[in-house]
Amino acid sequence: xxxxxxxxxxxxxxxxxxxxxxxxxxxxxxxxxxxxxxxxxxxxxxxxxxxxxxxxxxxxxxxxxxxxxxxxxxxxxxxxxxxxxxxxxxxxxxxxxxxxxxxxxxxxxxxxxxxxxxxxxxxxxxxxxxxxxxxxxxxxxxxxxxxxxxxxxxxxxxxxxxxxxxxxxxxxxxxxxxxxxxxxxxxxxxxxxxxxxxxxxxxxxxxxxxxxxxxxxxxxxxxxxxxxxxxxxxxxxxxxxxxxxxxxxxxxxxxxxxxxxxxxxxxxxxxxxxxxxxxxxxxxxxxxxxxxxxxxxxxxxxxxxxxxxxxxxxxxxxxxxxxxxxxxxxxxxxxxxxxxxxxxxxxxxxxxxxxxxxxxxxxxxxxxxxxxxxxxxxxxxxxxxxxxxxxxxxxxx
Amino acid sequence: xxxxxxxxxxxxxxxxxxxxxxxxxxxxxxxxxxxxxxxxxxxxxxxxxxxxxxxxxxxxxxxxxxxxxxxxxxxxxxxxxxxxxxxxxxxxxxxxxxxxxxxxxxxxxxxxxxxxxxxxxxxxxxxxxxxxxxxxxxxxxxxxxxxxxxxxxxxxxxxxxxxxxxxxxxxxxxxxxxxxxxxxxxxxxxxxxxxxxxxxxxxxxxxxxxxxxxxxxxxxxxxxxxxxxxxxxxxxxxx
Numbered sequence: 057x058x059x060x061x062x063x064x065x066x067x068x069x070x071x072x073x074x075x076x077x078x079x080x081x082x083x084x085x086x087x088x089x090x091x092x093x094x095x096x097x098x099x100x101x102x103x104x105x106x107x108x109x110x111x112x113x114x115x116x117x118x119x120x121x122x123x124x125x126x127x128x129x130x131x132x133x134x135x136x137x138x139x140x141x142x143x144x145x146x147x148x149x150x151x152x153x154x155x156x157x158x159x160x161x162x163x164x165x166x167x168x169x170x171x172x173x174x175x176x177x178x179x180x181x182x183x184x185x186x187x188x189x190x191x192x193x194x195x196x197x198x199x200x201x202x203x204x205x206x207x208x209x210x211x212x213x214x215x216x217x218x219x220x221x222x223x224x225x226x227x228x229x230x231x232x233x234x235x236x237x238x239x240x241x242x243x244x245x246x247x248x249x250x251x252x253x254x255x256x257x258x259x260x261x262x263x264x265x266x267x268x269x270x271x272x273x274x275x276x277x278x279x280x281x282x283x284x285x286x287x288x289x290x291x292x293x294x295x296x297x298x299x300x301x302x303x304x305x306x307x308x309x310x311x312x313x314x315x316x317x318x319x320x321x322x323x324x325x326x327x328x329x330x331x332x333x334x335x336x337x338x339x340x341x342x343x344x345x346x347x348x349x350x351x352x353x354x355x356x357x358x359x360x361x362x363x364x365x366x367x368x369x370x371x372x373x374x375x376x377x378x379x380x381x382x383x384x385x386x387x388x389x390x391x392x393x394x395x396x397x398x399x400x401x402x403x404x405x406x407x408x409x410x411x412x413x414x415x416x417x418x419x420x421x422x423x424x425x426x427x428x429x430x431x432x433x434x435x436x437x438x439x440x441x442x443x444x445x446x447x448x449x450x451x452x453x
Numbered sequence: 454x455x456x457x458x459x460x461x462x463x464x465x466x467x468x469x470x471x472x473x474x475x476x477x478x479x480x481x482x483x484x485x486x487x488x489x490x491x492x493x494x495x496x497x498x499x500x501x502x503x504x505x506x507x508x509x510x511x512x513x514x515x516x517x518x519x520x521x522x523x524x525x526x527x528x529x530x531x532x533x534x535x536x537x538x539x540x541x542x543x544x545x546x547x548x549x550x551x552x553x554x555x556x557x558x559x560x561x562x563x564x565x566x567x568x569x570x571x572x573x574x575x576x577x578x579x580x581x582x583x584x585x586x587x588x589x590x591x592x593x594x595x596x597x598x599x600x601x602x603x604x605x606x607x608x609x610x611x612x613x614x615x616x617x618x619x620x621x622x623x624x625x626x627x628x629x630x631x632x633x634x635x636x637x638x639x640x641x642x643x644x645x646x647x648x649x650x651x652x653x654x655x656x657x658x659x660x661x662x663x664x665x666x667x668x669x670x671x672x673x674x675x676x677x678x679x680x681x682x683x684x685x686x687x688x689x690x691x692x
Binding site: 175244254259268 | 479480481482483484485573574575578579582604608644645646647648649650678
């Protein structure tokens with residue numbers, strides 16, 4: 057299998073955009089292609105990650121649209137839909153194409169334009185990933201699933217709303233350092249939990265989750281240019297490689313799991329990714345986890361193997377996962393602060409890790425980051441893609 | 454022929470005595486404190502200056518809300534609306550939001566507008582609640598007539614409180630028929646939605662004594678989403 061490098065990265069600012077779906081894809085893709093400095097090399101294939109364009113934007117076959125928009129003919133093109141894990145799934149498809157020798161250079165772009173509809177419709181569109189007979193018909197939404205999950209997790213492991221608020225405050229603060237982040241607003245424990253006014257500032261969404269426990273609904277796009285490592289070396293590009301990808305699934309309906317608090321797909325996907333990379337959790341310097349809800353950052357940090365089960369909140373409390381800690385999690389702001397255009401998120405996680413591993417992350421740079429880990433969490437943990445990225449910088453290069 | 458003073462007296466609506474709104478302090482999610490207080494007529498020019506840049510901002514109906522509020526505040530300043538009042542939210546003296554309304558009669562109030570200049574901190578929600586508090590708790594009214602001119606307003610008032618329909622009444626803002634906040638609805642919503650403490654510490658009151666309009670570029674960035682602190686009330690949908 058040929059090693060695969062990330063040659064270029066780019067993204068739009070996440071938030072509410074006036075751009076069309078094609079406009080968002082183009083802006084991120086052009087930024088990544090410029091960053092890749094491909095010269096005369098052409099793009100062999102384009103993979104677009106997206107969850108809801110057919111429903112929300114009334115547009116299908118959007119990978120073909122991107123090829124046309126950027127005049128990338130005759131590149132192969134396909135769209136990958138895998139719920140909120142679409143982004144990392146699309147990267148996996150690109151990696152497989154290069155590893156199999158079917159392409160040398162692949163553009164992977166994740167995009168979502170969710171703000172084309174109102175908040176209620178956006179919530180409903182995302183809820184369509186739940187089990188149609190066992191969950192959706194009963195009015196289950198992602199916040200409600202996360203609320204039930206959080207309640208169980210908290211009762212079992214002693215987490216409190218204060219721990220959830222710590223995730224939110226950390227990720228809001230990190231997002232303040234990220235010019236591409238959706239939310240640029242520092243928050244305090246007093247304002248969202250301790251003051252009497254917190255009941256208005258931070259109202260319940262799905263108890264015990266409150267407003268500041270939930271990611272925003274965002275528009276945005278993110279792109280990677282992937283190439284075989286030999287192409288990267290020919291182009292003399294600073295190489296970050298995709299050292300390992302893992303993917304695993306779990307039951308569609310959360311209630312069918314023997315232990316609903318166990319994110320087994322995260323554990324299995326992470327194990328695969330680490331094994332393929334020849335690395336372990338202890339060798340990871342920076343991680344981007346799928347904190348669509350604050351509880352998920354804590355639970356995923358345990359399931360991926362960074363902390364023992366039930367102890368992720370203790371590491372958080374001790375500042376281990378903050379910028380400046382030994383394992384910064386979500387320096388980008390995560391889904392909570394950077395935003396969550398669902399199809400773009402998995403790609404954006406890798407954009408951030410690439411910046412971190414190249415030493416280009418500005419004021420949120422994790423010092424000497426060499427290995428990064430991303431967890432893109434689809435469904436409610438029923439389809440998870442984990443990725444390990446490695447910097448190929450030599451110490452004295 | 455009437456003197457100009459006498460003519461002016463004919464043009465001015467009669468006024469009811471209205472007890473003033475007692476200022477209160479609200480801790481925001483950012484940890485900052487917003488002082489909510491009544492705005493005097495001679496302070497209206499500062500508010501008009503703050504609103505002016507928003508007259509061209511289409512996003513989230515800022516243009517129409519700003520234009521209407523501008524006219525209402527100008528009419529208040531020039532004594533052309535009966536029994537109007539205005540409250541402002543101030544963070545370190547800087548204007549964060551404005552609400553206004555008026556009394557239809559001693560028992561019925563009419564909400565006019567809520568304009569948020571500092572977005573993403575539920576400033577509008579706090580100020581609207583303060584306005585309802587003024588009508589029901591301070592002025593002792595029985596109900597407040599309300600309409601929304603933006604989807605955000607509709608979510609915040611009609612859905613969150615929730616308000617009752619009173620469609621047989623035509624609200625003065627025209628457009629859609631009126632909705633109503635009753636004493637009963639207010640009392641139910643108050644623990645969830647109305648916050649703040651009194652008395653306001655002297656140093657905070659002093660900081661809020663002179664109203665400062667936000668710097669124009671910063672204001673425009675805040676309301677158009679270029680500086681998107683603005684947006685995290687729109688969350689909770691994705692997985």
